[in-house]
Amino acid sequence: MTDETLHQDGIGHPDDLDRLWTPHRMAYIRGENKPADGSSGECPFCRVPGLDDAEGLVVRRGELAFVLLNLYPYAPGHLMVCPYRHIADYTETTDEEAAEIADLTRAAMRTVRATSGAGGFNIGMNQGHVAGAGIAAHLHQHVVPRWPGDQNFMPIIGRTKTLPELLGQTRELLAAAWV
Template sequence: MEVDPASAFGPREDGMERLWTPHRMVYIGGEAKPADSTVGACPFCRIPQGDDEQGLVVARGERCFVILNLYPYNSGHLMVLPYRHVSDYTDLDEAETVELAVLTQKAIRILGVVYAPAGFNIGMNQGAVAGAGIAAHLHQHLVPRWLGDANFLPVVGQTKALPELLADTRRRLADAWGREES
């Protein structure tokens, strides 16, 4: 049996190194994404109407709420988002902008108490081209980070090591959120 050499596959040699991440095809292919950008198809609009535990809601404000990311980069990966279905940061009114910022600050404090991360990634991806998985509903990510938390396990083993179940993470953060309000 003759086997083709590795050079027979892929692009010509161009001096670039490539990191293949086939597990990302689920996101690229749009699996489980809303069919369109309407309120009716938006999971972020449906979540506040349901049960907090089922929707992974950690905290609710008057204009914005905090949820766990269903596909977290790390344990404690939160998202802060307005109840109102808007896609652009500049579409938030002043009260929504303030509450989004206040909830973000509180989320950082709560994550610090519960998980003691060494740092955070905080940001928004506006538009599908910028990486927004659900571009029609603005959401800000808060990802706790620890030294050495990024490794090749997701690439090589197609596995993400998360030491805690989402339900347990939600409970811990929601409980801590409630204690800080007292």
């Protein structure tokens, strides 16, 4: 298809820009991995602990909680800390669960800093659908590494996130370096 054909067909105007396609994001947009309901039988965070670490993208397992890579990361090394127990709200954690979630979060930060030199982190829990939780039925805390200048034109204007390696490679690196 020529530039002239593109213009005539109304498909778009040539602008001499290369395109970065991220078709894997459509699964997230369509909600393909979201539970149909809030039950533990439909929950991916309840299913992951039964998988082997590489398949489930699990970086570290604790007694009451585990750490895994986000399947749809905001940045390279985007981790989530989840209790094994299927609970929706942070106020439902036991003291022991809350302590282990905090300990795993600190260890995740140390590990990501040691392996990638992250300059900072966004850490948080979106509680409920109205607060932006993609999977509101199972508590999970995001640990998102940040670097100077990482919010350049790609996510803001291009609405694209670039990741320098496959998730499996990132999982292997972080699991091997866990501190």
